Amino acid sequence: MKMETEVNVISLNCWGIAGVSKHRVQRMQAIATELATGKYDFAFLQEVWTTEDYERIKSKTEEALPYSHYFFSGVIGAGICIFSRSPITAAFFHQWAVNGYVHKIQHGDWFGGKGIGMAQVLHNGLQYNLYTTHLHAEYDRVNDEYLAHRVTQAFDTAQFITLTSQDADVVIVGGDLNTEPGDLTYRVIVHTAELRDTYFERPKLSDSDAFYTCETPGNSYTARSSLKSNPFGKRIDYILYNSNERVKHNNMWYSITKKTTQL
Numbered sequence: 001m002k003m004e005t006e007v008n009v010i011s012l013n014c015w016g017i018a019g020v021s022k023h024r025v026q027r028m029q030a031i032a033t034e035l036a037t038g039k040y041d042f043a044f045l046q047e048v049w050t051t052e053d054y055e056r057i058k059s060k061t062e063e064a065l066p067y068s069h070y071f072f073s074g075v076i077g078a079g080i081c082i083f084s085r086s087p088i089t090a091a092f093f094h095q096w097a098v099n100g101y102v103h104k105i106q107h108g109d110w111f112g113g114k115g116i117g118m119a120q121v122l123h124n125g126l127q128y129n130l131y132t133t134h135l136h137a138e139y140d141r142v143n144d145e146y147l148a149h150r151v152t153q154a155f156d157t158a159q160f161i162t163l164t165s166q167d168a169d170v171v172i173v174g175g176d177l178n179t180e181p182g183d184l185t186y187r188v189i190v191h192t193a194e195l196r197d198t199y200f201e202r203p204k205l206s207d208s209d210a211f212y213t214c215e216t217p218g219n220s221y222t223a224r225s226s227l228k229s230n231p232f233g234k235r236i237d238y239i240l241y242n243s244n245e246r247v248k249h250n251n252m253w254y255s256i257t258k259k260t261t262q263l
Contacts, residue, residue: 005124008253010035011044011174011239013134013214015221016053016079022221028053032060035083040065041123043083044132044174044239049112054081067121071132074113080132080175086123093117094160098152100136109136109146116157118164126247129168133157133175135185141229150178150185158192169247171195173240180234195240202254211256213237 014031015021028048035043035057043065048054054070061068065083069091072078078093094116100109116133135157136149154177165171173195179185181197190197199211215226216233227233243249 003125005126007041007123007170007172008039009042009044009172009174009239010040011046011132011176011237013046013176013237014048014053016047016049018050024053025056028056029060032057035061036064038064040083041085042121042128042130042172042174044130045081045083046132046134046176047079048081049076049079051077057083069117069119071115071117073115075111077112078114078117078134079112080117080134082117082119082130082132084119084121084123084130086121088119088121090120091118092164094156096153096156098149100146100149114153116160118160120168126169127167128170128172129161129165131157131161131171131173131175133173133177135176135178138178147185151188154179154185154188155192158189161193161195168244170243170249171241173238176237178236180236190240193240193242195242196249198239198241198254199235211235211254213256 012031014028016024016028018024048057051070058068061083065085067084067086067088068081069088070081071093073093073095095113096115099114114134114136116131119130121128121130135153136146138144138146161171161173177186177189189195212233212235214234214236215222215230217227217231241249
């Protein structure tokens with residue numbers, strides 16, 4: 001019997017570093033308000049570094065996205081969580097063996113104990129494996145001392161997805177990969193795990209249609225210095241997906257949420 005179902009997904013790096021991120025509480029409240037609209041079936045969040053912020057979002061989205069899981073890890077937590085419209089039947093966190101240097105306190109990635117979080121959800125009769133992750137930051141693209149770390153994390157992530165999704169009808173990965181399209185890290189994840197990038201699967205709108213997710217000129221928190229090397233920003237945040245042979249998928253809509261509140 002043929003059945004059609006539509007799924008709306010959002011992924012966002014919330015930049016929620018306590019004591020560092022500007023207007024953190026106000027932005028978390030705004031994020032929670034958006035998620036509570038009922039537009040989304042699944043939400044993948046990164047850099048929710050405090051349980052206070054997680055609970056703040058959870059309390060406001062309990063009607064629209066009543067099921068969620070926060071992945072604890074490391075010294076300060078992995079900072080990632082998943083919200084779902086349908087019940088989460090199982091959840092698991094896989095921590096990477098390579099994740100920065102403990103003596104690089106100013107970078108902080110090691111203290112997060114980063115990895116990949118997985119949540120299994122039965123939604124509209126299909127088994128979904130949802131994954132969210134946040135790879136090591138790229139602090140200097142020219143002299144990148146963490147490139148090997150990210151590539152290792154990418155391969156580890158791809159293997160984990162492949163090995164844990166054998167029984168899934170649909171796989172969705174939402175996260176901040178800290179890598180641009182075409183980079184080795186990106187290619188390792190996409191090709192090894194056989195995933196599709198929703199950006200390239202989207203309906204073509206126009207030749208000038210472009211989506212950047214980080215350090216864009218329209219982001220009020222973007223440093224002017226970063227626009228010198230990337231005047232339009234860069235795309236390092238992704239929603240990737242795939243499905244088994246009995247599920248036919250079609251990407252109907254792809255969008256970047258625009259700024260709605262001046263902070």
